[in-house]
Amino acid sequence: MDYWIATEYNGDVPGGFSCLEIPASKWVVFEVQGPIPEAIVSTWKHIFSEWFPSHRYEHAEIASLEEYMGASLIPSCKIWVPIK
Known part of the structure; x- marks a missing residue:
């Protein structure tokens, strides 16, 4: 599994960085409730x-x-999951 820390960026990609383009999609968004990181794991499981x-x-x-x-x-x- 790849895990990125990212932000929106336009322009040339500076040295030492990578660019990940995420295509348009429909998304379902889940709000994480509770202490992190346990609540994140629980939300993914759900x-x-x-x-x-x-x-x-x-x-x-x-x-x-x-x-x-x-x-x-x-x-x-929040967890954003692309759906089809």
């Missing part, structure tokens, strides 16, 4: 063991995203 089996969607086979917001010691987090 997505694949409960959410996908109970919905008609499939994973779109492109990169999923974890979005971290806030500068506090308790950041908020």
Whole structure:
């Protein structure tokens, strides 16, 4: 599994960095509730063991995203999963 720390960027890619283009997709967004990192693991487990089996969607086979917001010691987090 590849794990990237990234931001949106336009322009030439500076030396020592890589560029990952994420194609357009439909997304389902899950808000992570609880202490991190345990809540992130729990949310991923819920997505694949409960959410996908109970919905008609499939994973779109492109990169999923974890979005971290806030500068506090308790950041908020969302998981973005591409669907088809």
